[in-house]
Amino acid sequence: MRQRHKPWADDFLQENSQLIVPNAMEHKGKWQQLFNNDHPIHIEVGTGKGQYIVGMAKQHPDINFIGIEVVKSIIVTAGQKALDAEVDNLLLLNVDAADLREIFAENEIATIYLNFSDPWPKNRHEKRRLTYHTFLEQYKEILDSTGKVIFKTDNRGLFEYSLVSFNAFGMKLEEVNLDLHAINDPLNIMTEYEEKFSSKGQVIYRSKASF
Template identity: 55%
Template sequence: MISVKPVGMQGKWQERFAQSQPLMLEVGSGKGKFITEMAAAHPELNFIALELQEVAIAYVLRKQVELELPNLQLILGDGANLTEYFAPEEVTGVYLNFSDPWPKTRNEKRRLTYKSFLDQYKAIMAKDGVLQFKTDNQGLFEYSLVSMNNYGMKFDMVSLDLHNDPKIEGNIETEYEHKFSSKGSRIYQLIGRY
């Protein structure tokens, strides 16, 4: 269920699932609330949870086993290595949820919406693929909008207050999203395409 050595799996991920279906990837899955609920709600899609921390991926594995999710696979790995894990156009969608904002300028290259990461998402994403980004951090959201716009991405949706946006239906929350929104924090979301 957990792929600890995903290198060499490029183009072969569908073999790990019961059915060949569009493949959705969450980079930085944390404890897995979002990805396991997405997999349960959307059996017509296949999902991969990618997480760098062993303790966090263990939580995802426990939820996957409890919920018996045949459409979810896990990777213990680094989001900076996506082109080593996936073939070109293998992924239909990428989720970036409540990523570390890395607020200091010297750490800009670590932000998951920095151009080197956008290069990787584009390389593995299908032509009609989408990137969904959610955060409570206004500075990171503004940075990400500019970064993606400068990269040439088009936006299907931009919400400056996701939980009070009447256009949004069926939002599945992450652990951090639930925590921050319950304290009154505004949640930002965008959906973009290459």
Template identity: 60%
Template sequence: MRLRNKPWAGEYLAENPQIVIQDPQSYKGKWHEIFGNDHPIHIEVGTGKGQFVTGMGRANPSINYIGIELFESVIVHAVKKVKESEANNVKLLNVNANNLTEYFAPAEVSRVYLNFSDPWPKTKHEKRRLTYKTFLDLYKEILVEEGEIHFKTDNQGLFEYSLKSFSDYGLKLTYISLDLHNSDFEGNIMTEYEEKFSSKGQRIYRSEVKYEKK
């Protein structure tokens, strides 16, 4: 994905601290203070322009959502969507997902969403895939017992790789669809990429897995 530089992005994020949380490390283990409640926390790793996390926030007011996006020039679009939605249960972090355990305490998150992640198709880049075992370790550290990962992609190769990675790790597969938009799945919230790919007739793959009891 080619990113257009937005020189104003950093300033814009700083002007919206009620949405883009500054110094997120200081809220590790205390995210309930940000939301003002003890509702479950779901995070989306790679939230992009924010259509999914904002839609989920509107649809599920009793769940707190945190969208995580590394690139300033992308997350600014998510900030605008959250502002327009007026959803007070959606926050954003402009941080690197490699450092999740710096921002969340053990068992602080109930679910992780991975939507249309970069497939990193070259073998030498396998460790960058968000379903690689080191990332599964990270998610395990912050998730509650039997916490879940919900995964969507248009990339068949990444989907097959991820299913094997989940299985090798010992995760329990609870849902799978090889053609989500022609399935009986209800309540699907689409991302921007999902709308684009599905409009071209491409299949959308989806799976749900959870960590087994310790």
């Protein structure tokens, strides 16, 4: 989907650098110092407009959250949501998360959320899927010994592919849910896409996997 250009986005980023952190690689291995506490750090790759990560930050004040979104015109919307929510345990990064090891140190992260990632359905684009083995290698390195990858999607093909990928990589599947909303999980925070898809009757899938 083409995103509308926001001419004020650059000013917003500069005025809110305490929230949308510039020069992310400079903080590698020192993210807890930026939060000024030793709480575990959870990251979302592909934060979008921020509904999920802001909701999680409000729900879990004892966890530090970092949302990563490459599209400038989208992350400023997430930033405004975070400011409106007045959460102090959330930071945002306007970067391309091609290699998370450039941003986070070994064992620095406790949980990674992958929500409604681009399915890249064509075989020639397999390497771009966020559950492809080269991404799993990154996740394994930055996650701590009990770290998890929590994955949600409405795409059955991507979900099945990801389960196979997790298994082939030697990951332990702690949850495989073929209809997330059927269980009425009170702690589930919906993304904007999740609300849209589920309102149309589409099934939402979720898995939790660890190394």
